[in-house]
Amino acid sequence: MRFDREKNCLFIGVREFCRVSCTSGDIDLRKSQIETDTDNHKILESGAGEGAEIERELELTVPFTDFNVCLRGRVDIVHPASDDGRTTLPYEVEEIKTVPPQMLGGAPAVQHTAQMRLYALMFCESRGVERICCRLTYVSPDGSKKRSFTEKHSADDLRFYLATLLEKAAFRLYDERDRILTRRASAESAKFPYPELRSGQRDLINSVYSAMKGGRRLFAQAPTGIGKTVSTLYGAIRALGDGFGSRIFYLTAKASTRREAYRAAAALAGAGLGLRTVVLFSREQCCTNPAAGPGGGSLFCNPDSCPYARGYYDRRDDVLRTLTSLYHGFSRSAIISAASSAGVCPYELSLDLAELCDIIICDYNYVFDPAVRLRRFFAEGAEGDSLLLVDEAHNLPDRARSIYSADFNTAYLSDFGTYIPSLGDKIKENAEELIKQLKKLRSYCSDNLYRNDDGSEVGYYVGREIPPGIGDSIAALGDACESYLRVNSASARAEASPAVFACSSMARLCRKWRSAADAYDDRYRTYIDISGGNILLRQYCLDPSEAVDAAMNKIRAAVFFSATLTPYDYFSEILGGGRNAEYLSLPSPFPQENLFIAAVTSVSTRYEDREKSAKRMSGVITAAVSARAGNYIVYFPSYRYLDAVYSCFTKKHPGVRVIKQTPKMSQQEKEALISFFGDDKGVLRVGFCVLGGSFSEGMDLPGDRLIGTVIAGVGLPGLSFERNLIRDYYQNKVEDGYNYAYTYPGMNRVLQAAGRVIRRPTDRGVVILADDRYAAPPYTALYPPHWKRIRRIDNIADLPQALRAFWN
Numbered sequence: 001m002r003f004d005r006e007k008n009c010l011f012i013g014v015r016e017f018c019r020v021s022c023t024s025g026d027i028d029l030r031k032s033q034i035e036t037d038t039d040n041h042k043i044l045e046s047g048a049g050e051g052a053e054i055e056r057e058l059e060l061t062v063p064f065t066d067f068n069v070c071l072r073g074r075v076d077i078v079h080p081a082s083d084d085g086r087t088t089l090p091y092e093v094e095e096i097k098t099v100p101p102q103m104l105g106g107a108p109a110v111q112h113t114a115q116m117r118l119y120a121l122m123f124c125e126s127r128g129v130e131r132i133c134c135r136l137t138y139v140s141p142d143g144s145k146k147r148s149f150t151e152k153h154s155a156d157d158l159r160f161y162l163a164t165l166l167e168k169a170a171f172r173l174y175d176e177r178d179r180i181l182t183r184r185a186s187a188e189s190a191k192f193p194y195p196e197l198r199s200g201q202r203d204l205i206n207s208v209y210s211a212m213k214g215g216r217r218l219f220a221q222a223p224t225g226i227g228k229t230v231s232t233l234y235g236a237i238r239a240l241g242d243g244f245g246s247r248i249f250y251l252t253a254k255a256s257t258r259r260e261a262y263r264a265a266a267a268l269a270g271a272g273l274g275l276r277t278v279v280l281f282s283r284e285q286c287c288t289n290p291a292a293g294p295g296g297g298s299l300f301c302n303p304d305s306c307p308y309a310r311g312y313y314d315r316r317d318d319v320l321r322t323l324t325s326l327y328h329g330f331s332r333s334a335i336i337s338a339a340s341s342a343g344v345c346p347y348e349l350s351l352d353l354a355e356l357c358d359i360i361i362c363d364y365n366y367v368f369d370p371a372v373r374l375r376r377f378f379a380e381g382a383e384g385d386s387l388l389l390v391d392e393a394h395n396l397p398d399r400a401r402s403i404y405s406a407d408f409n410t411a412y413l414s415d416f417g418t419y420i421p422s423l424g425d426k427i428k429e430n431a432e433e434l435i436k437q438l439k440k441l442r443s444y445c446s447d448n449l450y451r452n453d454d455g456s457e458v459g460y461y462v463g464r465e466i467p468p469g470i471g472d473s474i475a476a477l478g479d480a481c482e483s484y485l486r487v488n489s490a491s492a493r494a495e496a497s498p499a500v501f502a503c504s505s506m507a508r509l510c511r512k513w514r515s516a517a518d519a520y521d522d523r524y525r526t527y528i529d530i531s532g533g534n535i536l537l538r539q540y541c542l543d544p545s546e547a548v549d550a551a552m553n554k555i556r557a558a559v560f561f562s563a564t565l566t567p568y569d570y571f572s573e574i575l576g577g578g579r580n581a582e583y584l585s586l587p588s589p590f591p592q593e594n595l596f597i598a599a600v601t602s603v604s605t606r607y608e609d610r611e612k613s614a615k616r617m618s619g620v621i622t623a624a625v626s627a628r629a630g631n632y633i634v635y636f637p638s639y640r641y642l643d644a645v646y647s648c649f650t651k652k653h654p655g656v657r658v659i660k661q662t663p664k665m666s667q668q669e670k671e672a673l674i675s676f677f678g679d680d681k682g683v684l685r686v687g688f689c690v691l692g693g694s695f696s697e698g699m700d701l702p703g704d705r706l707i708g709t710v711i712a713g714v715g716l717p718g719l720s721f722e723r724n725l726i727r728d729y730y731q732n733k734v735e736d737g738y739n740y741a742y743t744y745p746g747m748n749r750v751l752q753a754a755g756r757v758i759r760r761p762t763d764r765g766v767v768i769l770a771d772d773r774y775a776a777p778p779y780t781a782l783y784p785p786h787w788k789r790i791r792r793i794d795n796i797a798d799l800p801q802a803l804r805a806f807w808n
């Protein structure tokens with residue numbers, strides 16, 4: 001939906017119009033249309049008789065109170081009258097939908113009927129036809145079953161029908177028109193929410209604005225302290241106010257960053273901005289149905305298993321009307337509370353609310369993951385002109401690889417097997433067949449198969465093709481699970497049962513596999529990994545650039561930003577930057593003399609040197625903390641090395657207060673680690689953490705809560721099979737394989753960890769890089785501009801004196 005001020009017209013796709021105007025009924029995902037199946041369409045369209053028009057574009061503008069509404073869409077087939085008696089009228093429009101088999105037996109969905117009738121009207125108006133046949137054809141996913149519903153209408157009947165739908169949709173149409181009309185004035189008058197712009201902030205705002213206006217992609221590296229969140233939002237809001245783009249998507253990798261973005265939007269609202277902001281969370285994170293069981297939500301939410309799905313569409317618009325008349329910001333708790341009061345599903349409510357908002361704050365998945373992408377904004381036919389802000393974009397390469405990859409393994413299937421007795425024969429048969437197929441893959445590894453010291457078998461295989469037959473087995477298992485769920489998620493008790501949950505997880509996994517298989521090309525590798533009796537098969541996406549690029553087809557412009565996007569070519573290449581991408585690198589806004597940064601080059605943290613360098617690293621830490629008592633964090637490349645150095649350090653300094661990160665910490669333990677760093681001066685505390693973990697990014701310990709870090713090593717991801725595949729791929733593609741797989745991701749971790757120290761203009765602190773590799777390129781070439789005072793310390797004994805000079 002998009003209101004054009006100049007034309008005084010609201011443009012809306014037929015499908016979207018039907019969704020907002022059909023305002024009654026339940027949420028029932030068991031009966032949802034199958035979106036991805038285009039084969040049935042192609043087969044039926046190719047069978048249309050002579051003279052038939054396929055995928056005919058239609059448009060109809062009608063007056064609606066004081067503005068116009070323009071409906072746009074594409075009907076599948078227009079059949080002319082023929083001798084076979086198919087239609088007695090001059091034309092028949094046919095709309096085709098692939099639906100789950102059980103929908104073939106009942107009445108058609110109201111929205112589908114509405115779509116068919118509207119296309120018929122649009123065709124009548126375009127040709128001056130007074131009577132017409134309409135046909136809605138449902139096809140089963142495998143194309144074997146078909147059912148048609150036919151109607152005959154006069155153009156007058158259909159005009160009246162449209163008028164009733166317009167009346168039902170009135171709230172949404174007015175809301176969209178009013179929101180766009182007030183948006184410009186609001187965005188123009190919105191003040192920057194802080195009294196002064198920090199150094200670099202104006203550049204960032206202007207660059208974001210210009211990228212949004214010009215429909216380009218911008219990679220912006222802005223060090224900590226510039227105020228990236230509020231600056232990027234402000235720049236995008238100004239662009240939105242000037243009519244560039246339909247809404248802003250602010251994407252984050254973590255819930256904590258979502259909260260920060262919401263706070264920035266609230267600060268802008270406090271400064272007079274009247275735009276609406278919503279934060280989206282996953283179905284599982286929002287679900288309030290106590291019977292939904294582990295994980296919450298369901299692949300097939302339905303009125304039989306959930307009271308909040310029952311009558312959802314009857315109540316939805318009232319809730320939306322109340323919420324939007326009272327507030328401008330919608331956090332998860334606000335949505336859950338409003339949904340609970342109204343007895344509706346909070347997840348669906350958040351999505352419907354998003355359509356009425358200007359700023360949508362959500363996870364990367366909602367744009368990039370084909371399984372959870374917000375179809376209402378990004379599917380074919382949607383009025384897509386969104387502006388994208390991607391926060392912490394340094395996380396996106398690895399996240400994108402994981403989104404577009406998929407795997408199966410025998411251990412997971414064996415666990416699934418424990419639920420099989422209650423899931424029926426079809427699932428059992430297909431799961432067994434899949435295990436059989438996976439076991440056969442052992443033969444692929446025959447050249448690389450051996451036994452470990454403990455006698456267990458290990459082996460691997462890498463290929464460019466998915467082994468034949470396996471895809472069919474996974475598809476069959478996925479179909480069996482989905483069929484089971486559509487029928488058996490009908491009772492609350494069934495929904496809560498672990499077997500149904502396991503079946504739901506398996507169905508999701510099969511969908512992910514199919515999605516990766518559809519995208520599979522020479523950017524992928526297939527690998528098989530045998531280890532300790534488990535056989536894993538993975539479609540591994542090495543290069544997500546094209547998929548990321550394709551996911552943005554409804555995006556007008558995008559800004560990828562982070563404190564660490566170095567080097568630019570690396571991020572632009574992996575994230576599908578394209579030829580028009582621009583790069584902005586801003587200097588730190590903080591006085592450089594507030595940061596003491598040194599590279600201690602007399603220690604090696606290479607894997608083979610770690611055992612003997614633990615004591616020396618403990619000496620580096622002793623030297624680093626010797627000049628001033630306060631809070632320090634030391635970052636390590638692995639838990640093993642962390643433990644070795646921790647043991648040396650605590651033996652030598654039993655009186656120093658220390659804390660260490662451990663694998664799989666609970667939320668409570670994480671919070672305790674952060675609270676350990678109090679702001680009382682004069683107490684020496686040392687935290688031992690790992691690089692790339694939750695304490696090396698996104699953690700804010702301003703002022704005296706953190707006065708120094710020691711970074712042990714250059715941050716390289718551990719040598720691994722997958723990293724080596726990335727290395728080989730990019731060596732071939734850009735002749736820079738090792739750096740793409742190891743050096744650049746590693747240095748981004750180092751830069752993130754180093755960025756924990758100076759958080760405010762008045763902060764002072766030290767960063768010690770401990771590794772001999774910091775003495776030479778490529779590492780020295782990756783230093784950011786605000787490290788230009790870095791000094792090299794070849795002898796650890798020289799460090800305390802240099803630090804004393806800094807602190808004094």
Ligand code: SF4
Nearest residue numbers: 287289297301306345
């Ligand atoms: S409340 Fe939970 S189970 Fe009910 S419809 Fe929403 S997500 Fe589905």
